[in-house]
Amino acid sequence: MNEEKQFKNRYLVIPHYRTLFYFGLGTALSWTAWFVVLEKLDPFLNPNFALPLFFLTSFVALTGTFTILLSLLKKWKNKDQIYHKHVMISLRQGTLLSLCTSLCLGLLMLGFLRVWNGLILVTLMMLIEFYFSGKDEL
Numbered sequence: 001m002n003e004e005k006q007f008k009n010r011y012l013v014i015p016h017y018r019t020l021f022y023f024g025l026g027t028a029l030s031w032t033a034w035f036v037v038l039e040k041l042d043p044f045l046n047p048n049f050a051l052p053l054f055f056l057t058s059f060v061a062l063t064g065t066f067t068i069l070l071s072l073l074k075k076w077k078n079k080d081q082i083y084h085k086h087v088m089i090s091l092r093q094g095t096l097l098s099l100c101t102s103l104c105l106g107l108l109m110l111g112f113l114r115v116w117n118g119l120i121l122v123t124l125m126m127l128i129e130f131y132f133s134g135k136d137e138l
Helices: 001-011 016-040 047-077 084-110 115-135
Strands: none
Touching: 016 047, 016 115, 047 084
16 A cells, blocks of 8 residues: 555646647647737737747647657557656657757748758757656656
8 A cells, every 4th residue: 555655746647638638729820829929910010929930830840740740659669558757758759759840840931941950959958858857757
C-alpha cells in the first residue's frame, strides 16, 4: 500500500482525455486564428502587424498540434497509461518542434534557409531535448 501511495505522489495520474480536450480546444482556436491572419491581413500593406501575428499564431498552433500528437503517441506506447509527466514532456517536445519549424519558416522568408541551416537547427533542438530528457525520470 505504501508503494502505491509513493507512486501516486510521484506521478500525478490525470484523465488524459480531459487534458487532450483542452489542448485540442486551444489548438483549434489557434488554427482558426492562423487562418484568419492568412485571409484577412496583407503582409505587404502592414508587415509590422501581419508577420508577427502570423509567426505567433503558427507557433501556438503547431505547439498544440505537436503536443497532442506526441501525447497520443506516448499513450499508445505506454499501453493507455499516461501521466502528468508524460503530458509535460510532450509539451516541451512540441514547443521545441514548433520553435524549430518557426525558425525555419523565418529563415525561408528571409531567403537564408539552406540544408545546412536546417540541419544545424534540428541538431540544436535535439541537443536541447537530450539535455532535458537526461534529467527526466519515468
